[in-house]
Amino acid sequence: MNFFHKTNFDFSTKAKNWILDRYQDKFNRKFYHDLDITQYDSQVEWHNSLAGKELIEFLSKYNCDTNYYGISAFISNMPYDIKSNPHIDTKFKQGNSYRIKTRFNVMVLGNPQDPMVWWDHIEYGNSKLTESKFHSITGQEYCSKSIPGNDPISRWDYLGTPTIQTSNLLTPSAFVKTDCAHAVILSSVPRLIVTVALDKTLSEITKILD
């Protein structure tokens, strides 16, 4: 099973500056999230930007686009290292949830050596997953299936040794598998990942290269 496919796509300096400017206020405080469902509301702005255009042009080479869940960003600014919450990605729309097979992630800020890990034995739809309520950073409540455990540490314990761990994944970008359990170990530096959720498996995306 493939868990990632590295790519050399990077934003131009001008596009990067637009992205950094757009999210700058988030870096004034301690901040961690790996999802903000409200970002879906700002797609027009993203698509009209140089950054959005560069991203869309690159994805088209893989027959991918941003239609499934738009363009958004994962941002964190923590003063200490953090083992992020092991989870399986989900798309939320009008009270329903859907599988996210793959994401295309581009690092704009952060430490590329931060490891990403996957556990292949817990996939989307697994009956061991538990239903939990969460709140987005803007207070919107939503339900999601979680890895069993009351907190990130107990979920890491529950999952055991990861199937695979890799560093230097986003140097600067990669397609990553997101429909089995995964997590990132973050170092204490500002981190900004631009991300596009895709409704295609990694092998469907990369078969174009064969």
Ligand SMILES: [Fe+2]
């Ligand atoms: Fe994820």
